[in-house]
Amino acid sequence: MRKTQVGIVGAGPAGLFLAHLLRKAGVEVVVLEARTREYLETSPHRIRAGVLEWGTREMVARAGVGDRMVQEGLGHGGIYLAFEGQLLHLDFHALAGRGIWVYGQQYLVTDLIRHHLEAGGEILFSHEVVGVEDLEEAPTLVYRTPDGRLERLRCEFAVGADGSHSLARKSIPGIQVHQKTYPYAWLGILAQTRPAAEELIYASHPRGFALFSMRSPSLARNYLQVAPEERLEAWPEERIWEELSLRLSGVAEVQPGPILEKSLTPMRSLVVEPMQHGRFFLVGDAAHVVPPTGAKGMNLAFCDVAVLYRALVAFYKEGEASLLARYTQEALRHVWQAELFSYWMTTLLHTAADPFEDRLREAKLRHLGESLHLQRFLAENYVGLHTSGRYTHYIPQSA
Numbered sequence: 001m002r003k004t005q006v007g008i009v010g011a012g013p014a015g016l017f018l019a020h021l022l023r024k025a026g027v028e029v030v031v032l033e034a035r036t037r038e039y040l041e042t043s044p045h046r047i048r049a050g051v052l053e054w055g056t057r058e059m060v061a062r063a064g065v066g067d068r069m070v071q072e073g074l075g076h077g078g079i080y081l082a083f084e085g086q087l088l089h090l091d092f093h094a095l096a097g098r099g100i101w102v103y104g105q106q107y108l109v110t111d112l113i114r115h116h117l118e119a120g121g122e123i124l125f126s127h128e129v130v131g132v133e134d135l136e137e138a139p140t141l142v143y144r145t146p147d148g149r150l151e152r153l154r155c156e157f158a159v160g161a162d163g164s165h166s167l168a169r170k171s172i173p174g175i176q177v178h179q180k181t182y183p184y185a186w187l188g189i190l191a192q193t194r195p196a197a198e199e200l201i202y203a204s205h206p207r208g209f210a211l212f213s214m215r216s217p218s219l220a221r222n223y224l225q226v227a228p229e230e231r232l233e234a235w236p237e238e239r240i241w242e243e244l245s246l247r248l249s250g251v252a253e254v255q256p257g258p259i260l261e262k263s264l265t266p267m268r269s270l271v272v273e274p275m276q277h278g279r280f281f282l283v284g285d286a287a288h289v290v291p292p293t294g295a296k297g298m299n300l301a302f303c304d305v306a307v308l309y310r311a312l313v314a315f316y317k318e319g320e321a322s323l324l325a326r327y328t329q330e331a332l333r334h335v336w337q338a339e340l341f342s343y344w345m346t347t348l349l350h351t352a353a354d355p356f357e358d359r360l361r362e363a364k365l366r367h368l369g370e371s372l373h374l375q376r377f378l379a380e381n382y383v384g385l386h387t388s389g390r391y392t393h394y395i396p397q398s399a
C-alpha cells in the first residue's frame with residue numbers, strides 16, 4: 001500500500017493552497033482529485049466569486065503564488081449599495097483601513113495547480129476518493145484509479161477539502177450539521193460587456209436583489225435573486241438584461257452584451273462540528289458553506305488552511321500536537337463570524353415573502369445609510385479584518 005505524510009482529498013483552492021504550503025515546508029503531500037485538470041481550470045460550472053479579502057490576497061502573495069493575481073486582479077476600495085433609488089458608496093479604506101481584490105477563483109486554482117506541479121508536487125487527477133478508513137491511527141484514503149481499480153493511500157494525516165458535497169464530511173462519526181436554507185436562489189451570468197460600475201453594486205429592489213460584479217474591465221458577472229425552483233430556460237437573454245436593468249433603474253446603466261455563461265446557485269448556510277476526528281481534518285466548503293452574498297466562501301477556506309497549516313508545521317517541526325488538537329476550536333471562531341456576516345448581508349438585501357419582515361429589512365437598510373457604525377460593521381467584515389486579517393502572519397513570507 002502507498003504511504004505519504006499528508007493526503008489531501010480535493011484540488012480546489014483550499015486543498016491546493018495547503019498542499020503548496022506543506023510541500024514548501026518539506027512535508028510530503030499527495031492530492032487526490034476526482035475531476036480532470038481541464039475541468040477544474042475551464043468548466044463554466046466552476047465560475048465562483050472573485051472577491052479576495054486583503055488578508056487572503058496577502059496570504060497568497062506571501063506564499064509566492066500570487067504573481068498573476070497581482071498583475072491581472074483589480075484592487076477595489078469599496079462597494080456600492082443601491083436601495084430606494086440611491087447609491088451609497090462604502091469606502092472600505094476610510095471605514096476599515098483596507099480594500100479588497102477582485103480575481104476569479106478559477107484563475108487562482110489554475111495558478112495553484114501550475115505552481116504546485118512545476119515545483120514537483122503531486123496531484124492525482126481523475127482519482128476519486130470513495131472512502132476514508134482508520135481516521136484515528138493512520139487515515140487511509142480509498143480511491144478509484146482512472147482505469148477503475150480500487151487502491152489505498154495510507155497517511156500520517158489526511159485532509160478533506162472536497163467541497164460542499166463532501167464525502168469526507170460524512171466519514172466523521174457523530175458529526176453535527178447546523179444548516180439553513182433560504183427561500184431564493186441566484187441566477188448568474190458572465191457577459192462580454194463593460195461592468196455596470198468600477199466597483200461592485202449590491203442592489204436591493206422591490207423586484208428582488210441584484211448584484212453587479214466583474215471579472216475584468218470587459219467581462220461583467222451579474223446575478224439576480226430568483227425563486228429556488230426557477231429554471232434557466234425561463235430566462236432568455238432579453239429577459240435577463242431587462243430584469244437587471246429594472247433592478248438598477250435610476251441608479252446606474254446596464255450595458256447588455258453577449259452572455260457567455262448562465263448558472264443557478266442555491267443559497268444555504270452550513271457548519272459542521274467538529275471539523276476533525278483523530279488524524280483527519282476538514283477545510284473549506286467540506287466543513288462550512290455560506291450563501292454567496294458576502295463573498296466569503298473562498299476567504300473562509302484560506303483561513304482554515306492557515307490555521308491547519310500552522311498546526312501541522314508545529315507538529316512536524318517541533319513535535320507539538322496541541323495546535324492540531326485545538327484546530328476545530330480555533331477555526332470555528334472565524335467560521336461563525338463569516339456565517340453571521342453572510343446571513344446578515346443575505347437577509348438584508350433579498351426581498352422576503354413576508355411583508356412584515358420586508359418592512360423591517362427596509363428599515364435596516366435606511367439605518368445603514370445613516371449609521372457610520374453599521375457601515376463600519378459591514379466594511380470590517382467584508383474586508384475580513386478579524387478573519388483572514390488575523391492569520392496572514394501564519395503564512396511565511398517566501399523569498
Ligand code: PHB
Binds near residue numbers: 293294
Ligand atoms: C462574483 O463576482 O462572482 C461575486 C462577487 C461578490 C459576491 C458574490 C459573487 O458577493
